[in-house]
Every structure is written in structure tokens, then in C-alpha cells.
Amino acid sequence: MITTPDIPNLPYKLQNGIKYFELVAEPVKREILPGLYINGWGYNGSIPGPTIQVYSGDCVNIRVVNHLPEATSVHWHGLDVPNGMDGVPEIEPSPKIERGGYFDYHFKITNPPGTHMYHTHFNSPVQQMMGLGGAFIILSRRNSNIQRDYFLMLQEFTVTGLSMGEITPGIYDLDPMSHDFNFFTMNGRCFPYVTPLQVKEGEKVRIRLGNFGHDAHPIHIHGHQFSVSASDGNTIPVQNRLIKSTVNVASGETYDVEFMANNPGNWPFHCHIPHHMSNNMQLAMGGMTTVISYQ
Numbered sequence: 001m002i003t004t005p006d007i008p009n010l011p012y013k014l015q016n017g018i019k020y021f022e023l024v025a026e027p028v029k030r031e032i033l034p035g036l037y038i039n040g041w042g043y044n045g046s047i048p049g050p051t052i053q054v055y056s057g058d059c060v061n062i063r064v065v066n067h068l069p070e071a072t073s074v075h076w077h078g079l080d081v082p083n084g085m086d087g088v089p090e091i092e093p094s095p096k097i098e099r100g101g102y103f104d105y106h107f108k109i110t111n112p113p114g115t116h117m118y119h120t121h122f123n124s125p126v127q128q129m130m131g132l133g134g135a136f137i138i139l140s141r142r143n144s145n146i147q148r149d150y151f152l153m154l155q156e157f158t159v160t161g162l163s164m165g166e167i168t169p170g171i172y173d174l175d176p177m178s179h180d181f182n183f184f185t186m187n188g189r190c191f192p193y194v195t196p197l198q199v200k201e202g203e204k205v206r207i208r209l210g211n212f213g214h215d216a217h218p219i220h221i222h223g224h225q226f227s228v229s230a231s232d233g234n235t236i237p238v239q240n241r242l243i244k245s246t247v248n249v250a251s252g253e254t255y256d257v258e259f260m261a262n263n264p265g266n267w268p269f270h271c272h273i274p275h276h277m278s279n280n281m282q283l284a285m286g287g288m289t290t291v292i293s294y295q
Helices: none
Strands: 013-015 018-033 036-043 052-055 059-066 075-077 102-108 114-119 133-139 148-157 170-173 183-186 197-199 204-211 217-221 226-231 246-249 254-260 266-271 289-294
Touching: 114 204, 114 254, 133 148, 133 204, 148 197, 197 204, 204 246, 246 254
Parallel strands: 018 059, 036 170, 052 133, 148 204, 197 289
Antiparallel strands: 013 018, 018 036, 059 102, 075 114, 114 133, 148 183, 204 254, 217 246, 217 266, 226 254, 266 289
């Protein structure tokens, strides 16, 4: 199974061969730094939402309940689903989920194993930038040589009510229409509050990266080189994989990167855009950074 640090997996109930999930879209107070909360929108009390993990061939029913103050929908980003289940009500036959209502998205998983996402696709400029999205991962039934398998969702927020450089505990609102982003998160937390990625020397490690927000994020590893093993949920043949230390994750993209843990230490793994390594333009390192930590 894949670990999404600081984010739960979405549970399901198995009935008559169908996996039943429930996603609740709702206002969420997310603690991005100790004592510093944002008023965002998420799923099941989390920003980003809980990680959904399934297998190819699974039949799923995902009930989306709307506790937001407006209508919403869910798009299964990268999944090949029927038109009425895709979640874009302005264009497709899929419905808006009105405030207080729900809709059952039901489909068979026909994609091969890979890393995907889900996110709102109604009033997207507001709802996506308020936090409405999460990881959707199709697992493989085959044995793997990967010993550690992590997922990181990359997000950025405009938090209001703080002066530049100020990090004061409290509860703050978001401005989803602003491009003046001042906090950058991995799995809904800013460094140094982000949980480190624990590895052991000699392990093969996979890190899955997703981005449904606004900015692109060139994610860079220290002390290692990685191979880019998958893009948008599609496995790249071994002979075609690039060996890199930085991969640019644009909006709407997912990438899987793999490396051998062969250089013990505490190594930064971060967005290489300088302002994205900062909490509200502080000089100290922060923002979209985690640490690969050898046990």
C-alpha cells in the first residue's frame, strides 16, 4: 500500500463485489503550521482529501455528499470513466451536486496501475484553490521491488490577514482568486511541520507527486538521482526513463520517481522555486519542503 503522510486513506465497505466509498465535501480548518490554521474546503475533514486506493478491475461506488455552501462535483482526473460519471456538469451529463445533496459516482476501474487524482470541477477557480482534491491511486497486484511508496500532493494558498513574514498562530481565511500565494504545502502542511519520508539504506523508494493547483513545482532531490518511472499514471518503459534530480510537476500532472536509498543522511526534497521554500516570505527555510530521513 501507498503511504500519504499526514493524510488518511479513504475507507470502503465491500458489498456484492462493489467497493463503497463516501466523500464528504465540507469546510475544513487545516493546521498547516503548529497553531496556524486555514479555513479551506476539503473532504472528510482533510486538505487535501483522503487518498483513495483501488485495484484495476474493481467496481466502485463513491458517494459524494455536499456540505459546502454551494453546488459542487468531482472529476476523476486521469481515469477512463463513463461520460456521466466524469463530474463536469457544465459540459457533460454528470449532475451538479447541490448544497445538502449527494451523488453516487459508480464505475469500473479500467486503467492500469498508476497515480491519479480527484478534484472538484465546478466553480473550479474557487473550489480547487480552496483545497478540494486528493489522490486516487490504482494499485498493482504484482509483487514489486519497491520497499517504500509515498504520495505527496503539492498545493499553494493565499492566506489573508497576515503581514509579510508574519507567522502568528490563529485561524485565517483564504483568497482563492488571488495569485499572491504565500503558503506552499506538501500534503496540507508547510515545512518544518511536514512529516519526513522515512527510508532505510538499501531500500528502493518510490515517491508519487500530484498537483491540481495553479503553479508548476519543480521538485528537486538532494544527495541522489531518481528515475522518472511514470507520468500521469502511465508507466514509462525502463529503457525510456530519464535519470534526473528535478522533475517539473505542472498543474494537472502526476509523476512517479524512484531511487535507491544509498546515501545515508537527512536530505531535502523540495520545490526549487525559491519563494515556494518559504512560509509567507520568511527568510528561514519552509514551504514546500520535506526531508528524506534515513532511519
